[in-house]
Amino acid sequence: MQTLRTAAEAAQAARRLARPLALVPTMGALHPGHLALVASARRDGAAVMATIFVNPLQFGPTDDFARYPRAFADDERQLAAAGVDLLFAPGVEEMYPAGFDSSIDPGAIATRYEGAIRPGHFRGVATVCMKLFGIAGADRAYFGAKDAQQVAVLQQVLRDFAIGPEIVVVPTVREDDGLARSSRNVYLTPAERAAAPGLYHALQGMADAVERGESNRDRIVAAGRARIHTPLREAYLDVVDPVTFELVPDIATAGSAAIAIGSGWLGSTRLIDNVPLNVAAAVAHDGIHESVAG
Numbered sequence: 601m602q603t604l605r606t607a608a609e610a611a612q613a614a615r616r617l618a619r620p621l622a623l624v625p626t627m628g629a630l631h632p633g634h635l636a637l638v639a640s641a642r643r644d645g646a647a648v649m650a651t652i653f654v655n656p657l658q659f660g661p662t663d664d665f666a667r668y669p670r671a672f673a674d675d676e677r678q679l680a681a682a683g684v685d686l687l688f689a690p691g692v693e694e695m696y697p698a699g700f701d702s703s704i705d706p707g708a709i710a711t712r713y714e715g716a717i718r719p720g721h722f723r724g725v726a727t728v729c730m731k732l733f734g735i736a737g738a739d740r741a742y743f744g745a746k747d748a749q750q751v752a753v754l755q756q757v758l759r760d761f762a763i764g765p766e767i768v769v770v771p772t773v774r775e776d777d778g779l780a781r782s783s784r785n786v787y788l789t790p791a792e793r794a795a796a797p798g799l800y801h802a803l804q805g806m807a808d809a810v811e812r813g814e815s816n817r818d819r820i821v822a823a824g825r826a827r828i829h830t831p832l833r834e835a836y837l838d839v840v841d842p843v844t845f846e847l848v849p850d851i852a853t854a855g856s857a858a859i860a861i862g863s864g865w866l867g868s869t870r871l872i873d874n875v876p877l878n879v880a881a882a883v884a885h886d887g888i889h890e891s892v893a894g
């Protein structure tokens with residue numbers, strides 16, 4: 601694996617890689633979730649390029665940029681062992697040199713949920729990803745389903761500008777107790793770590809309600825909320841359209857897809873997660889009601 605630090609060198613090296621080229625952008629502090637992206641990229645790409653860049657633009661003033669975990673030597677070893685061909689790991693001055701002055705504003709989708717809690721976050725994500733996409737010139741880029749709103753925002757931008765790469769979404773990798781893997785899980789104290797699967801349990805409660813035929817958003821959210829207990833504190837739980845991230849009041853009338861999204865605080869650490877909802881179950885149940893009613 602070749603490791604490069606400058607955009608010019610990385611762009612030149614990427615152009616020489618076999619096609620289709622698969623890109624895996626990360627902020628490092630790698631865990632099995634990241635490695636699942638690399639594994640998917642290897643399966644359908646002829647070559648794989650990974651990036652490690654802790655992007656200051658996507659962190660707000662009260663966010664954890666300074667203390668975000670960094671483990672470059674270990675990350676580099678893991679990516680090489682996983683079969684990555686090219687690693688681009690720029691410094692902040694390389695990505696945002698003097699005179700860098702543009703940004704991508706993804707619009708309304710970036711103002712909801714994560715965007716409401718972290719103003720400017722998705723502008724930072726979209727801006728860095730557009731630059732990484734430009735440098736890599738990849739055919740496909742791999743992102744985790746765990747960050748569902750990030751995926752939706754990037755899809756929106758790529759759709760709006762009619763540009764590639766194609767986004768491939770990789771299912772969330774979890775610990776045995778259900779907690780979604782995250783670089784931020786290292787912040788949790790033992791007591792917080794013990795309570796952390798509660799967020800996934802709440803989302804599963806929402807998915808279970810849908811399996812039982814519930815289609816109303818308020819009642820689905822209530823089923824999740826019933827599973828949130830101290831020390832876990834809800835930041836949000838909701839039922840949304842995975843493309844627009846608009847609230848879905850009733851999934852039986854929503855059309856094709858809906859997901860349960862959630863976020864919870866444990867001390868000063870905030871977790872996010874989501875699960876798909878079986879819209880067909882709610883629609884089928886709705887149909888039963890209608891036929892009973894005649």
Ligand code: AMP
Pocket residue numbers: 625626627628632633634636637742743744745746747770771772773774780781782783
């Ligand atoms: P990050 O380094 O946290 O910015 O994440 C880099 C990529 O890895 C993003 O596309 C994330 O969605 C993805 N990712 C993070 N955690 C997981 C996970 N538990 N399962 C699958 N993908 C993940």
